[in-house]
Amino acid sequence: MTSSLPWRVHHAIRQHELCTPESRVLVGLSGGADSVALTFLLRELAGRGALALVGLAHLNHDLRQTAARDEEFCRALADRVGVPITVERADVRGLAARESLSLEDAARRLRYGFLARVSDTVGADRIAVGHTEDDQAETVLLRLSRGAGLTGLAGIHPRRDRVVRPLIGVPRADLRKYLADLDEAWVEDETNLDLDNPRNRIRHRVLPELGQALGGAAGPAIARAARLAREDGSWLDAIAGDRFMAIARTGPDGLELASQEVMAEPLPIRRRILLQALRMAAPGREIGLDHVDSALAVLEGTARAADVPGSRLELLAGKLVLLTKPPSAS
Amino acid sequence: MTSSLPWRVHHAIRQHELCTPESRVLVGLSGGADSVALTFLLRELAGRGALALVGLAHLNHDLRQTAARDEEFCRALADRVGVPITVERADVRGLAARESLSLEDAARRLRYGFLARVSDTVGADRIAVGHTEDDQAETVLLRLSRGAGLTGLAGIHPRRDRVVRPLIGVPRADLRKYLADLDEAWVEDETNLDLDNPRNRIRHRVLPELGQALGGAAGPAIARAARLAREDGSWLDAIAGDRFMAIARTGPDGLELASQEVMAEPLPIRRRILLQALRMAAPGREIGLDHVDSALAVLEGTARAADVPGSRLELLAGKLVLLTKPPSAS
Secondary structure (H helix, E strand, C coil): CHHHHHHHHHHHHHHCCCCCCCCEEEEECCCCHHHHHHHHHHHHHHHCCCCEEEEEEEEECCCCCCHHHHHHHHHHHHHHHCCCEEEEECCHHHHHHHHCCCHHHHHHHHHHHHHHHHHHHHCCCEEECCCCHHHHHHHHHHHHHHCCHHHHHHCCCCEECCEECCCCCCCHHHHHHHHHHHCCCCCCCHHHHCCCCHHHHHHHHHHHHHHHHHCCCCHHHHHHHHHHHHHHHHHHHHHHHHHHHHHEEECCCEEEEEHHHHHCCCHHHHHHHHHHHHHHHCCCCCCCHHHHHHHHHHHHCCCCEEEECCEEEEEECCEEEEEECCHHHC | CHHHHHHHHHHHHHHCCCCCCCCEEEEECCCCHHHHHHHHHHHHHHHCCCCEEEEEEEEECCCCCCHHHHHHHHHHHHHHHCCCEEEEECCHHHHHHHHCCCHHHHHHHHHHHHHHHHHHHHCCCEEECCCCHHHHHHHHHHHHHHCCHHHHHHCCCCEECCEECCCCCCCHHHHHHHHHHHCCCCCCCHHHHCCCCHHHHHHHHHHHHHHHHHCCCCHHHHHHHHHHHHHHHHHHHHHHHHHHHHHEEECCCEEEEEHHHHHCCCHHHHHHHHHHHHHHHCCCCCCCHHHHHHHHHHHHCCCCEEEECCEEEEEECCEEEEEECCHHHC
């Protein structure tokens, strides 16, 4: 299978409409096996005219002792493959402290911001990142077990705006085999072995146990389930979006939804209309299933009011109103 | 929480419309903690007039050395709680051999057949079985990891026709605590410890590891995700059912679907229309995602034909035709 890996990746790129021959692609390169393999794969596809590879970008998170080694590895790799690289150093700890984020969340935010800036600078219209089928399975299990609900099972999307993930259907093992066949090296991120991190525990303990239970790797099946959940979810989201636009009004106290109209919708659409309303009333805040359940309870009359991020919900004169609270009370 | 367990179960019964005060309920009793707790809980609710408990039913699978002990335990329990019990012995090994089923599948088929017969005999209109929130999480993980796809994530339904599952939202540990508080015993099924069985491995290894990863039990979140998948799936199935009825025709060679009409549907509905067609063409056969994918490929013209259970798919004169094969070729 690994001998045909460039072909499989090319197929995935066309299937998910990630790139065209006109696309100018920047690759996010950490130095790990996934992004190193992505670099070689896209270079090979660029050679066949499937896309243009215009740059590599490495963000030095400066979190680990090996950060300087990783940066050096990426610079040398860029040199050898003949693709320009942009390197920056990020203050992950600083951002995490300032915004009360986990190091993981802070690093992610800085990384995607960095990639967006570099892509503007080098004139790229696609940012390719190295998420694999294993990342997909880990994400789905993590979200499923945390009760992410409506959108969790959909997992990682192959494409979000400029960001594309050509390896999302490729098992990690195939990428390592591909690099080994090319006699290419990569750097290992030793923090991936830390079992206090939930994702690592899922990677090193849960998924292998699942594979044992089933007599075969669980990753492909989970990734496929995620793809179907994404298909179903996208369509339901689109329907709910249309209905939300038709039902929602901006009233004097905040967003208003005519309760009869929302109640007339089937439950999957009703939930999603409420989710959109809650998100609109609290931009940038995390809205969870619990909040949607609270809103449903007010709508159905089993609760008189509910406090959710950014607003207080009440049923007033036949309308579900999202009363905007002063920021201090949120 | 366990002190309010009867209240919680009563709430679930009303929420999922499992029983009314007029319902005549038969309980499937294995002698394990789940079904013993179910018996005591339903007896308590019957005492409050929430339903009528008309009988217990125990099928002796005759598979384990402890089968006679379990049967004796159930008879004694029935005697003590004053509810009539029906006991039968089943030939699980015989059915499994005759129909090439796993022992698990054969036992399930015999058990539900037995419960249906007994409920007719005793005049019950509900059959209550003891599936718990843990069973739900195990089932979802099992199906997710096997790629069951469209309907797998929905897990176990709280109600299917006469069969109701009042404990589907209750963790197994709460039931054991409830029985311990009542000073009631149960029998342990030692085969539940066999880690060669996929479900047992998920129960004893995968779910505890997931809990460790998350710092808390994963079961409730997974059960909630299943509930949402069920909501979404039921609605999508209903839409697809209507469209299928409008599009499908019986032609001279088999079921026919006008390809343009199917292609005009969004992907989630398109997949479900094909699933219904495949199921109709092969009653009682297992139709999987692979078969739906094959049908999609023929419909979209990327494959010329596909062999699926019970039929061969071809695109003929703008119609997807499910050519019925002679039984010998299937």
